[in-house]
Amino acid sequence: MIADKVNAMKLLLPLIFTLLTTSLKAQPPYPSPLDTILPVRGLCLGAPSTEDLDRFVKFIDEECSRLNVNLLVLRIGTSYRYQSRPELANPDGLTKEQVKKIVAAARKHGIRIVPMVNLLGHQSWHGKLGKLLTVYPEFDETPWVDLPTGKYEWPNEDGLYCKSYCPLHPGVHDVVFDLVDEITEVFEADAFHAGMDEVFYLAEDKCPRCGGRDPAELFAGEVTRIRNHLAASGKELWIWGDRLIDGKTTGIGEWEASMNNTARALHLIPKDVVINDWHYDRADPTAALFALNGFRVITCPWRKSDVGLAELDLMLKFRAGATPTTKDRFQGMMQTVWSGTSHFLDVYYGEAENKDPNGDQDACFKELFHAIGQLK
Numbered sequence: 001m002i003a004d005k006v007n008a009m010k011l012l013l014p015l016i017f018t019l020l021t022t023s024l025k026a027q028p029p030y031p032s033p034l035d036t037i038l039p040v041r042g043l044c045l046g047a048p049s050t051e052d053l054d055r056f057v058k059f060i061d062e063e064c065s066r067l068n069v070n071l072l073v074l075r076i077g078t079s080y081r082y083q084s085r086p087e088l089a090n091p092d093g094l095t096k097e098q099v100k101k102i103v104a105a106a107r108k109h110g111i112r113i114v115p116m117v118n119l120l121g122h123q124s125w126h127g128k129l130g131k132l133l134t135v136y137p138e139f140d141e142t143p144w145v146d147l148p149t150g151k152y153e154w155p156n157e158d159g160l161y162c163k164s165y166c167p168l169h170p171g172v173h174d175v176v177f178d179l180v181d182e183i184t185e186v187f188e189a190d191a192f193h194a195g196m197d198e199v200f201y202l203a204e205d206k207c208p209r210c211g212g213r214d215p216a217e218l219f220a221g222e223v224t225r226i227r228n229h230l231a232a233s234g235k236e237l238w239i240w241g242d243r244l245i246d247g248k249t250t251g252i253g254e255w256e257a258s259m260n261n262t263a264r265a266l267h268l269i270p271k272d273v274v275i276n277d278w279h280y281d282r283a284d285p286t287a288a289l290f291a292l293n294g295f296r297v298i299t300c301p302w303r304k305s306d307v308g309l310a311e312l313d314l315m316l317k318f319r320a321g322a323t324p325t326t327k328d329r330f331q332g333m334m335q336t337v338w339s340g341t342s343h344f345l346d347v348y349y350g351e352a353e354n355k356d357p358n359g360d361q362d363a364c365f366k367e368l369f370h371a372i373g374q375l376k
């Protein structure tokens, strides 16, 4: 009997060893010393094309891990083959299997993924209407504004930057929440990014539902509605911060802050919304505005390395000087990429030249993360 047990153990031991080592390998890496210095070290970029998928997965596996990236905000929009809303799905978008490859690569290195679909604003770009308003034109906040057939120019008579959906349309949330639920599920995400930046069309006088209403209350109402939907399944809402900053009082203006009376929404939305505070030309100290009002905040540069490095410096100073109550609201940094992901990867790997005359997002990313690596 004893001999049988010994033999059985001999047979089982390799299996137990394999199971143990496999489960250890599947765990995220041990916490980095950087986690206490700068908890969030992110990169925000568009969904990779299906052709770029393998290269993108390799980029996560080799580069993001090496550079201490621990957050990817992926702008998916309709570039996914949604099953809940096939009418909004891009037939060339990512498949479920492809998304799972991204999820696995990120998980291997303890990188959190937050998928993004633009809600409220950014429902058109220049002369092109987005998929939501193409399929559901009744959701358009400004149906009387035609998109230009020729070259788009800013400024223009209509004040057209991007179209918005009407947040008070009775049918819009049934549709967009299906996208929110499906994209967070497929990415196995515990947070969702709703964009909500640069919303210029809001509370339009000619909208039969919104005309005459307070833009701050309308904006806050939409943020709160999305937040509550996510909170019901234990997920966080992330948004860009610009509509919550008073562009007039701060002098920051109408892009990186609000000149359309939405800023008071800062005091009307739930404090657990995570703010992505983007400033591309100056290191504005607005992270303090958000943190001191109770919000977690991540500062986001783009294509100017000196600005990105100054913002990192400011973030570290805020953390060093903060009270224990506010310190961890200063969460960290996130590099933004506004070209296609394919071009970003081309430049990253030296296969193409940066062609942006106003800056170099790849250089900013590399310099920012080099500086972050030095903090250890």
Ligand SMILES: [Zn+2]
Residues within 6 Å of the ligand: 141, 165, 166, 167, 168, 169, 203, 204, 207, 208, 209, 210, 211
């Ligand atoms: Zn409306």
